[in-house]
Amino acid sequence: MRSSPQISEEIKPWLFAAPAALIFLVVLVYPMVYSIYLSLFQWNGVSSTKVFVGFGNYIELFTDNRVFWIAFKNNVIWVLLSVTVPTGIGLALALVLNTGFAGTALFRSVFYFPAILSMSIVGLIWSWIYHPTLGLLNQTLHALGWTWLELHWLSNPRIALYSVFVSAAWHNAGLPMLLFLAGLQTIPKECIEAARIDGATRAQIMRFVTIPLLRETTLIVIAITAINSLKVYDIIYVMTYGGPANQTQVLGTWMYFLTYNQNEVGLGTAIAVILFVMTMLFAVPYARYMARDQ
Template identity: 55%
Template sequence: MTTKTIKPWLFLMPALIIYLTVIFIPALYTMYLSLFSWNGVSSSKVFVGLNNYSDLFMHDTVFAKALKNNLVWMIGSLTLMVGSGLALALLLNKKLKGRIIFRGVFYFPYVLSGIVVATGWAWLYNPTQGFVNKLLTMLGLEHWTQAWLADPKTALYAVFIAAMWQGIGQPMVLFLAGLQTIPQDPYEAALIDGAKSHQSFWYITLPLLRETFLIVIATTLIGSMKVYDIIYGMTGGGPAESTQVLSTWMVSQTFKFANIGTGSAIAAVLVLICMIVIIPYVYYTTKKSHV
């Protein structure tokens, strides 16, 4: 090999070493552990093949609930969070007084730690001293007050509202960036032709935001599958395992119940689901860049 062919690899080597040691090799080792029954302490591991995977899908009712909750979270994120982010972006893209301040206000929660948000919203949902129940009481809706995080029927949705408050800033900023790249010429031509505002939005804004939508949807999907900290901080997966998602159940199996093989199998399933989202996204973006 000549110096010309070796030099690029020398520049890539530091990043490649970090990637291999921090991500790739641990991921392979996790896949390896998913084939064993091991408590993480004993010196011997019992090879069980794919039994950990079959137990998850055939016998683990909490895993099924966690998978369902991830699906609910994903649908809520793609509809409510993305939709609200787009609506805020459209509003704050207009020439409003103080729009820069409002952009910062709506984006600020996104930079906060998930545990900080979880702690704050847990107090808001406090059944006796929380703001939510006190506000409902002030509005004469005492019959709506309840222990939001202690009821299996409402806990997941209450946590999602907190997550939506925190995460809405990301799609808003991405949509704002996309909106500011759209030229005004198509809108002026549509206005001359007598197009209504909703027609301009449907036939001009949405098509020209296609690339932005692709990024927002991909990041939202991946984020909804990896959600952990805010659920752990607000409910810990309870009550009655009603707010368990794949990541929280993986941590419980691995560190709480010392089922390293089962926890690794859940991690492998989570990686597989994320890859189903990431690979088409990378393929599409790569294909578009070579057109």
């Protein structure tokens, strides 16, 4: 009776890793490499001929595409707001929930509920809230007699982006809340008690004990939030479609419009590559920090 061939112990790990590596190459690496390739051509996405322009698409974006710079500026604003507002709200909610008052579990679920909704659904909900005549916000302001605050929230170029951001913050505060709450529950109670015995006030305990011990959690929250906010697309597409007058365009939506509305595949994929580089600026330091910490 023949014995089955034995697999070398050195080869086994590679065999186990091969399926995951193949999926990684097909789903992530190949599309990225192909996007870089397409960004070097002028192509409408339909014809069989592509015109090689080298870095021409990048040069055009940086020197002759006004909307690109509006989108880039809005992306930077969005990231800065995202790493401060939802993070701050999440921390505040976590601190309240960590006190263990009656009904904590219920309120935790209520506060986290928006995070389980898709951004498209959130956009539809808040589009109704912001409706200039039938929306909940303006109706409430009118009932209170604050008619001077009744605005066209999504069609005013000066406030449209920030109006959309409020709806995104409502959605995004849930995850930081859970992460901060988990971090707070890992802080040894002995540290808090020792500070109280030494006469520290609540504000001093927060500043000198709680916040320093939440450093790693804060870095994780900021990194995740920054990476996710760079990829913003769906909620802006649903609520404003990049308007009014392109004032709410971000790189994700402008990439879509260039690629599918204007058939400028080269320019669209060039923006995709730029977004990838911007994401790596956050992802690589975060990955290195986590690897070093482990």
